[in-house]
Amino acid sequence: MIDSADAVVIDGLRVRRGHHEVLDGLSLRIPRGEVIGLLGPSGCGKTTLMRSIVGVQRTHGGTVTVLGEPAGSRALRDRVSYGTQGSAVYGDLSVQGNLRYFGSVLGTPSSE
Structure with missing residues (x-):
């Protein structure tokens, strides 16, 4: 159960x-x-x-x-995601940096 x-x-x-x-x-x-x-x-x-x-x-x-x-x-x-440090879309950015960048591109509020 x-x-x-x-x-x-x-x-x-x-x-x-x-x-x-x-x-x-x-x-x-x-x-x-x-x-x-x-x-x-x-x-x-x-x-x-x-x-x-x-x-x-x-x-x-x-x-x-x-x-x-x-x-x-x-x-x-829309509730679960996964990102790894090694496979960042932009290698010069951390995972967090990539998330912030793409969030801003997509207009996602920074609180999300």
Whole structure:
């Protein structure tokens, strides 16, 4: 059962690349309002997990629910996003700088 106090619920998530299990039955809950860090060595599955949470990763089992909706669902498109430091659109800007720039181009209030 999904508790409405949970922002993210992952149950038995499996992701494979070829014959390699990148995520093998991962389960976790992240309460709403919680700030967490995701640490680990290169290649351990951090990006794969984040891509699964935003719904752009092909999974091979398990479920990912975000704010009570299946990850990647239409209802989440204007509520959940993901940006990485390494793949900034403009390499001379940080992720925050890119967000500010494109927000200003699109007329988004700075409070958002």
